[in-house]
Amino acid sequence: MTDVALKSLTKSFGLVDVIKGVDLDIKSGEFCVFVGPSGCGKSTLLRIIAGLESATAGEIIIDGRDVSGAEPSERGIAMVFQSYALYPHLSVRDNIGFGLSLAKLPKAEIRTRVEAAAAILQLGPLLDRKPKALSGGQRQRVAIGRAMVRDPKVFLLDEPLSNLDAALRAQMRIELTDLHRRLGATMIYVTHDQVEAMTMADKIVVLNSGRIEQVGTPMELYNHPATPFVAGFIGSPKMNLFEGATAKAEGCTTYGIRPEHITLSRTGGKWQGTARHVEHLGADTIVYLKVEGMGELLARTTEDFPVAHGETLFASPIAGREFRFA
């Protein structure tokens, strides 16, 4: 069953087309990540699904019902904002229960539902604090709690981890994935960070300047990128992409090879270059090779193959892992 469907959705701000015709099906219970560079329209798309922006044309169908003209609160969605958007004057309890109290639910029911959500998110001891007395991760959890308590069909998350430090972000990635498994709800998650997309998504939607570039599971996008844009966006470090003479020699317009699919050698190989820069990441080493007539080539190697700055090396692609885009 399809839970969220977008049909030829467009959005223009004046003369600028921000969303240029998006068709998308998201299945019930899926963790779907919109990923793309800033300005690609991913946040706008999420806000259109939420109902905070109206689409210029097209349909939004949630759970079989066309909600294009419906109020945000009638769409069966809940949203977590990048800035968390907690009400500063309300306690954690009232923040989570705000929507329920607006819906005029009985006090006892609000209390039990807020406490149930707080128990899942381990917010129990913090219920009577104000948001300013919470840490970033705790605020994040309150924002998620506020979404959870409304029991939505679809969770919309707008870059929820971008305000957290790296360690906390990694931890929250796991917590969010666990939460998704536990609730079984559909989640639409917007991020510009391809690592978040790769690690959390069931389905990744890569957006580029208002269009869907490719939709697929993380490994599909990694192994079979449809366009050079997707190839360059998914994977870390970035895929080496070459146009012009190098690509022509390979019989295509864009030639791509991932750093991890290059073998380095001191005796011989396809390309010869000098190590311009070497990054030691511990288990991995990233070598920036300067190849004559081709440009810069990134290669990943392990600590078994130590590389010194300025060394001359040979690099060869692993057969079958090269990409040739017409």
Place this chain on the structure above:
Amino acid sequence: MIRHGLTPRQRNIGIAATLVASVVFILPFVFIFFMAAKTKREAALFLFTWPSEWQLWSNLTEVVVFRDYMLLLAYFNSIIITVGAVTLLVLFGAMVGYILQRRPSGWNKLIYAGVLVGLMVPPAIVPTIWVLQGLGLFKTISGMILIQVAYGLSFAILLFRSFIATIPRDLDEAAIIDGAKPLQIFLRVILPLLRPVTVTLIVVQSIFIFNDFTNPLYYLPGKENVTVQLTLFNFQSQFQSQFNLLFMNILLVTIPPLIVFVFFNRQIVAGMTAGAVKG
């Protein structure tokens, strides 16, 4: 333990500042108090001296009882005008400021022009009285309240608008997602966050309106409409002035704004330090 002592220089400057402040603020008050306690004859000498005979209580009763308890009526009128006008100022100022800041439209320029005109153009008395007469509001308390609202609204709108600009729009949107209607967003999310600026406005405007002398003099004639500042006329005339009673009246009229200021002053400071609006 480190002692944060003052250097002699800092201490001397501090003492000097305290002295200057007490000369400016305390001495006039003490003078009023002494005058209010004197007899009529002694007060007429207008000297800064200790009263030879304390008549505080009898002066007080005389002022209160004077002209059939006029002072009490004046207190009642002034409080109605002040509370009514300040309530409307806060409500309308916050609402207009909110809409101006949050919903840009073609009308905004026109509204801003109106607000600026309200700040810059001095009010003309006679045409205003014509308008009030035409509306049947001249010589009425409600007319006076509207006059005070009109005088203070521009300032209130600008104050609220700039403060609302610091409240992240995400909060409005979160409330929309939570199912709040526009009025609920304003009343339950925005208005509570405006507390620091609301307190400031309440203090500034209520002291101004309570202490206003000229506007009630023009727009609110009539014995039954008297306000506190106008009661000062009771003891001052061309031929005879009772300075002891006049100063007792001043003392009584000064006390309410003083209480408001002392009470809310802490709130202003508390509101400003706790004014962390960021979500």
